[in-house]
Amino acid sequence: MASKPRSEVDMRNSLFHADTGISRISDHLYAGALTERWNALSGTPNGGYSLAVCLQALKQEMLKLDFPDPLAVSAFFLRPATPGPVRVHTEIARAGKRVATGEARLWREEQEIVRVVASFTDLAQAQGPTLMLNRAPDLPPVEQCVDMLDGKGMPGVSIAEQLHYRVARLPGWVQGKPGGESIAEFWMRYADGSDADTVSLAALVDAAAPVVLDFGERGSSTMELTVHIRARPAPGWLACRVSTRHVIDGYHEEDFEIWDSLGQLVAQSRQLAVLHRATG
Structure with missing residues (x-):
C-alpha cells in the first residue's frame, strides 16, 4: 500500500466548504447557515452536513492547539434541521500532547439541533504499529462503473x-x-470535482442512500453517528462500503467505510437510525 499523504487537501473553493463555512462572533461562539443544497430523503438538511458545520467551528478552536484533524467524533441529532442561520457554541474539555477533546452544539431558531463531542489530533504526525485485517472494496475502475x-x-x-x-x-x-442486499459498495466524489478533507469525511459517511432502501424501506433518519477518521485522504475518487445487519423494532445500525485513491482506509463510522415508516 502506498504511503499516506501528509498534507491536507485545500477545499476553500469547494461548495461543501462554502456551505459549511462559519465565522467567529465571540469566544467559543460561531455563526453560519444551513442551506437547502444538502437535503436528504427526509427533505431536511443531511445529518452529516449539519455535523460538518459543528466540526468547522470546533476546528477553529483546535487549530489554536495545533490539532487540525478530527479523530473520533460522536454526534447526537436532537431535532430535524431546517435551512437558515445557525450558531455553534464550542467548548474545549481537555488538551493533551497528542489529542484535544471538545464539544460543539448547533442551534437553530433557539433550539439545539445537534450536539457533538470530538477529539482532534494532527494525523500528519500519527505513527505507531499498523495491522490491516480488512481490504478496500473490490470495485472496477470508475470509468467502467455506472452512474x-x-x-x-x-x-x-x-x-x-x-x-x-x-x-x-x-x-x-x-x-x-x-x-x-445488506451491503453496498460504490465510488463517491463531490460533483464539483473538489477532493475530500478530514472534516468532509465525517459528512461523507452519512452522504449515501441508506442500505435499507433495498429492503423496500422509504429511508431512515440518523439518531446518533460515531465517526473515526483514520488518515488524511489522497485526492481522487473514494471507494465506499456500507452495510446494515440488524433491523430491530424500527431501528437499524449502518456501518460505513471510506477508502481513498491510494487504497488506504481514511474513515469508518457506525450510526443508529430509525426507519421513516416507524416515525409515520
Missing part, C-alpha cells in the same frame, strides 16, 4: 446533486425492485 442515478438525481434529495456515485451494477431499489 447510480443516471445523472437524474432524486426528487427532493438535493444532496444527490452535490455528489457523484458510481457502482459496478445498479442496486435493486434504483430499478424499483428491492433485492434485499
Whole structure:
C-alpha cells in the first residue's frame, strides 16, 4: 500500500466548504447557515452536513492547539434541521500532547439541533504499529462503473446533486425492485470535482442512500453517528462500503467505510437510525 499523504487537501473553493463555512462572533461562539443544497430523503438538511458545520467551528478552536484533524467524533441529532442561520457554541474539555477533546452544539431558531463531542489530533504526525485485517472494496475502475442515478438525481434529495456515485451494477431499489442486499459498495466524489478533507469525511459517511432502501424501506433518519477518521485522504475518487445487519423494532445500525485513491482506509463510522415508516 502506498504511503499516506501528509498534507491536507485545500477545499476553500469547494461548495461543501462554502456551505459549511462559519465565522467567529465571540469566544467559543460561531455563526453560519444551513442551506437547502444538502437535503436528504427526509427533505431536511443531511445529518452529516449539519455535523460538518459543528466540526468547522470546533476546528477553529483546535487549530489554536495545533490539532487540525478530527479523530473520533460522536454526534447526537436532537431535532430535524431546517435551512437558515445557525450558531455553534464550542467548548474545549481537555488538551493533551497528542489529542484535544471538545464539544460543539448547533442551534437553530433557539433550539439545539445537534450536539457533538470530538477529539482532534494532527494525523500528519500519527505513527505507531499498523495491522490491516480488512481490504478496500473490490470495485472496477470508475470509468467502467455506472452512474447510480443516471445523472437524474432524486426528487427532493438535493444532496444527490452535490455528489457523484458510481457502482459496478445498479442496486435493486434504483430499478424499483428491492433485492434485499445488506451491503453496498460504490465510488463517491463531490460533483464539483473538489477532493475530500478530514472534516468532509465525517459528512461523507452519512452522504449515501441508506442500505435499507433495498429492503423496500422509504429511508431512515440518523439518531446518533460515531465517526473515526483514520488518515488524511489522497485526492481522487473514494471507494465506499456500507452495510446494515440488524433491523430491530424500527431501528437499524449502518456501518460505513471510506477508502481513498491510494487504497488506504481514511474513515469508518457506525450510526443508529430509525426507519421513516416507524416515525409515520
